[in-house]
Amino acid sequence: MEKEMVRLEQLNLIGEMAAGIAHEIRNPMTTVRGFLQVFQSKDSFMEFRDYLELMIKELDSANSIITEFLYLAKNKAVDVEKLNLNTIIETLLPLMQADAANSEKYTNLELTDIPDLYLNEKEMRQLILNLVRNGLEAMSPGGNLTIKTYLEGQEVVLGVQDQGTGIEPGSLEKLGTPFFTTKDQGTGLGLAVCYSIAARYNAVIKVDTSPSGTTFFVRFRRPQQAFL
Ligand code: ADP
Numbered sequence: 176m177e178k179e180m181v182r183l184e185q186l187n188l189i190g191e192m193a194a195g196i197a198h199e200i201r202n203p204m205t206t207v208r209g210f211l212q213v214f215q216s217k218d219s220f221m222e223f224r225d226y227l228e229l230m231i232k233e234l235d236s237a238n239s240i241i242t243e244f245l246y247l248a249k250n251k252a253v254d255v256e257k258l259n260l261n262t263i264i265e266t267l268l269p270l271m272q273a274d275a276a277n278s279e280k281y282t283n284l285e286l287t288d289i290p291d292l293y294l295n296e297k298e299m300r301q302l303i304l305n306l307v308r309n310g311l312e313a314m315s316p317g318g319n320l321t322i323k324t325y326l327e328g329q330e331v332v333l334g335v336q337d338q339g340t341g342i343e344p345g346s347l348e349k350l351g352t353p354f355f356t357t358k359d360q361g362t363g364l365g366l367a368v369c370y371s372i373a374a375r376y377n378a379v380i381k382v383d384t385s386p387s388g389t390t391f392f393v394r395f396r397r398p399q400q401a402f403l
Pocket residue numbers: 305309310313337339340341342346350351355356357358360361362363364365366367389
């Protein structure tokens with residue numbers, strides 16, 4: 176419990192700082208990106224084409240880190256509406272299937288009837304996609320990722336189950352800590368964003384892991400008093 180508090184305070188602090196500087200950083204980045212694009216279209220820069228492309232790609236990846244930071248910045252859910260998680264998942268399916276197919280993996284849905292919740296659609300998409308991407312990244316080609324929804328008592332549960340090799344005990348306690356990653360190209364922000372979004376809805380994230388796979392559960396309590 177105490178550990179959870181420290182983690183959330185840490186997230187809030189990082190979030191506030193991020194919100195303050197994000198715009199100041201984005202503006203010059205947009206200018207630089209614009210000029211790079213101009214250079215790209217000029218014949219005289221032909222020999223630097225590959226470098227220019229790489230520079231734009233790097234700028235875009237820096238920009239997406241800022242976006243993730245901004246998700247940490249907010250600590251209250253805003254603009255919530257009555258939505259069904261199943262609908263959000265179904266809308267995301269083509270995107271998730273494209274992600275999976277890129278690495279020769281598969282996605283299945285096991286959705287059951289669940290009541291609507293008060294949610295912000297953008298945040299839910301971000302939460303689901305971050306869990307799905309981690310699941311896909313944890314598996315070898317041929318692996319199956321299953322997304323489930325069900326009602327358990329008063330809780331609406333979202334489950335993202337992969338057939339990866341599991342999470343080491345030493346890593347388990349670090350999950351959700353900003354910048355914790357075991358991947359060469361990882362940002363270590365995906366789960367921090369998930370925990371932060373879940374906390375805004377009073378939802379709890381639980382992990383069940385073994386060497387044959389991992390399931391992340393997001394449990395939404397009902398009724399969601401905060402929004403009623
Ligand atoms: P990133 O994906 O950029 O590494 P995340 O915050 O999304 O950052 O995840 C942090 C770390 O948690 C990952 O590097 C990985 O070690 C571990 N992890 C998260 N999800 C899974 C999963 N489904 N299976 C195995 N390990 C996972």
